[in-house]
Amino acid sequence: MINAAIVGLGRWGQNLVNSIQGKSDKIRIAAGVTRSVEKAGDYAKRQDFPLQQLYGKILVNPRIDAVVLATPHSQHAAQIIAAAKAGKHVFTEKPFALTQRDAEVCLQACAASQVTLAVGFNWRFQPALQEIKRMLDDGRLGKLLHIEGNFCGPSAYRYTAGHWRQSREEGPAGGMTGRGVHVVDAMLYLSGHVDTVFAQSCRRVHDYGIDDTTSMLFRFRNGATGYLGTLVATAETWRMQVFGARGWVEVGAIEHLTTWTMRLCYVNQPLQTLSFPHVSTERAELENFADAIKARRPLAVAGGDEVHGVAVLEAILKSAKKNATVKIN
Ligand SMILES: NC(=O)c1ccc[n+]([C@@H]2O[C@H](COP(=O)([O-])OP(=O)(O)OC[C@H]3O[C@@H](n4cnc5c(N)ncnc54)[C@H](OP(=O)(O)O)[C@@H]3O)[C@@H](O)[C@H]2O)c1
Numbered sequence: 468m469i470n471a472a473i474v475g476l477g478r479w480g481q482n483l484v485n486s487i488q489g490k491s492d493k494i495r496i497a498a499g500v501t502r503s504v505e506k507a508g509d510y511a512k513r514q515d516f517p518l519q520q521l522y523g524k525i526l527v528n529p530r531i532d533a534v535v536l537a538t539p540h541s542q543h544a545a546q547i548i549a550a551a552k553a554g555k556h557v558f559t560e561k562p563f564a565l566t567q568r569d570a571e572v573c574l575q576a577c578a579a580s581q582v583t584l585a586v587g588f589n590w591r592f593q594p595a596l597q598e599i600k601r602m603l604d605d606g607r608l609g610k611l612l613h614i615e616g617n618f619c620g621p622s623a624y625r626y627t628a629g630h631w632r633q634s635r636e637e638g639p640a641g642g643m644t645g646r647g648v649h650v651v652d653a654m655l656y657l658s659g660h661v662d663t664v665f666a667q668s669c670r671r672v673h674d675y676g677i678d679d680t681t682s683m684l685f686r687f688r689n690g691a692t693g694y695l696g697t698l699v700a701t702a703e704t705w706r707m708q709v710f711g712a713r714g715w716v717e718v719g720a721i722e723h724l725t726t727w728t729m730r731l732c733y734v735n736q737p738l739q740t741l742s743f744p745h746v747s748t749e750r751a752e753l754e755n756f757a758d759a760i761k762a763r764r765p766l767a768v769a770g771g772d773e774v775h776g777v778a779v780l781e782a783i784l785k786s787a788k789k790n791a792t793v794k795i796n
Contacts, residue, residue, distance in 0.1 A: 469757040470497035471533040471558070472525040474546065476507035476518070479560060480537035483587075486749035488514050494757035496535070500525050522546065526553035533583075533760060535753070536560055539631045540644055544569040547584065551576035558756045560587040561648050562780060563773050565639065570777040574769050584767040585756040586776075588652040592751035594743035595718045595729045596653055599709055603657060608711030614654050614693040616707040618646040618724070623672055623679045623700040633676035640668050640784045641678030642697030649724060650695050650707060651779050655772045657709060658687045661779050663794050668787035672700040683783055724748075 473480050473496050484496050499518040501507045511518035525531055526549060533556035536546050544564040550557045557577065563586045564570040577584040590596055602608045622645065626632040638644045643651075655661070668681040679700035685693035706719030714733035718726045731739045759766050767773035778795050786793040 468492065469494040469532045469556075469760055470530055471495070471535050471753075472498040472500060472528075472531045473516075473535050473537065474500045474522060474525070475537035475539075475560075476501040476510060477537065480535075481507075481510060483535060483537055483749055483753065484514055486747045487753050491750060491754055491757075493754045493761075494533075498525055498528065498531055522549070526550060526555060532556060533558065533756070540565060540637045544573055547573040548576045551580045551582050551584070554580055554582060556583045556756070556760045558585045558587065558753065561652075562644050562777060563767065564777050565644070565780070567774065567778040567781050570774045571769070574767060574774060577767070578765070578769070581763070583756065583759045583763075583765055584773075585752070585759065586767055586773045587752060588649060589748035589752045590649050590653055590724050591656055592746065592748040592755070593724070593726065594746060595726050595741075596656070598729065598741070598743070599716050599718075600657055602716065603709075603711065607713065608709065608716065609713030611658055611689065611691045611709070611711055613691060613710040614658060614707065615695070615710075616650040616654070616693075616705075617696040617698075618642065618650050618705040619696070619698040619701050620646065620703040621699070621701065622646075623676060626676075628675045635677055638677035640666065640780065640787060641670075641681035642699040643668075643681055643780055643783055646699070646705075647681065647683075647695060647697035648776060648780060650697075650705075652772065652776050653707060654685070654687075654693055654695070655776060655779075658689060658691050658693070660688050660772075660775050661782075661795055662686045662688045663792050664779060664782045664786050665792045666783040666786040667790075668783075678787075681783075681787070683786075 534550045536559040543559050663686045666683040668678040670678045672679045682696040708717040717730045729741045782793040782795045
């Protein structure tokens with residue numbers, strides 16, 4: 468059993484705890500850290516772990532094997548480096564870092580201390596996405612031609628002007644850091660690394676806060692194309708459609724990246740609907756992290772999708788600022 472400390476007990480931190488506490492025989496939350504302990508005190512009591520305000524204290528606690536970071540985006544890199552230096556394994560929520568340089572420094576710190584670093588892309592544990600990957604790998608969809616996606620919702624209305632979610636430092640390129648990075652990660656999983664990106668990002672609703680309308684065109688290194696939109700001033704929705712030379716598949720819904728069905732259509736064939744078992748993708752990603760720790764296996768590594776995803780995010784921001792196509796090295 469891996470004893471982890473949850474760091475950040477807001478909406479998503481509690482969701483991660485709920486997915487494993489009393490349910491997993493691989494990983495449990497043995498301590499918690501949060502900025503305002505009074506807000507999460509009752510929750511921590513119910514989930515049976517002590518709560519404190521100081522991250523540094525958790526890092527010197529020998530009974531804690533790992534930290535699970537569910538804090539604002541700009542804090543992840545420094546928290547990863549501190550945990551690695553203290554010899555703690557790290558599971559961080561997305562985005563892993565806000566610049567490629569920071570992501571690389573985090574990877575170096577984790578490699579130097581031989582700790583496992585995982586990034587919370589829970590959608591990789593979604594059965595439908597895993598089936599799309601198999602369909603591409605075994606040729607059922609034919610050559611991958613194009614992927615399109617969106618991930619939208621009313622975040623611009625949900626958070627007040629001073630909230631961290633409205634800060635342009637925490638949310639560069641609008642909904643990309645909070646939402647779009649999930650779809651980019653799914654694209655990397657299916658198509659490999661991105662060669663070039665062209666992005667537009669603007670604010671059309673409020674006179675404060677993050678951009679509410681962001682869209683991108685991608686060219687992947689394998690020659691496939693893609694596009695993605697993320698809007699944070701509209702109703703909740705998400706969708707991804709993957710086009711191969713033999714047909715297409717499509718997933719999407721209203722609920723947060725959750726789907727148990729997938730539409731499939733082969734060339735000159737009728738439309739089919741496939742169904743998948745319900746799973747907790749949060750529990751699956753945390754147990755995968757625990758398995759990797761036990762096996763002393765790294766997850767995020769230099770040159771991997773996690774750091775490339777951060778490079779894509781940085782390139783999107785650069786492209787939107789310059790109004791030009793940006794090549795990713
Ligand atoms: N994988 C997914 O699908 C998914 C979904 C949602 C969110 N997330 C990720 O989870 C992370 C946390 O998001 P969330 O929605 O849970 O955020 P949240 O509800 O605002 O919670 C943030 C947590 O961090 C603490 N915190 C520390 N310093 C803070 C500061 N300067 N400003 C604000 N809060 C601070 C908060 O403390 P107090 O409130 O106690 O003061 C709270 O415990 C983000 O990385 C986000 O992208 C992932």
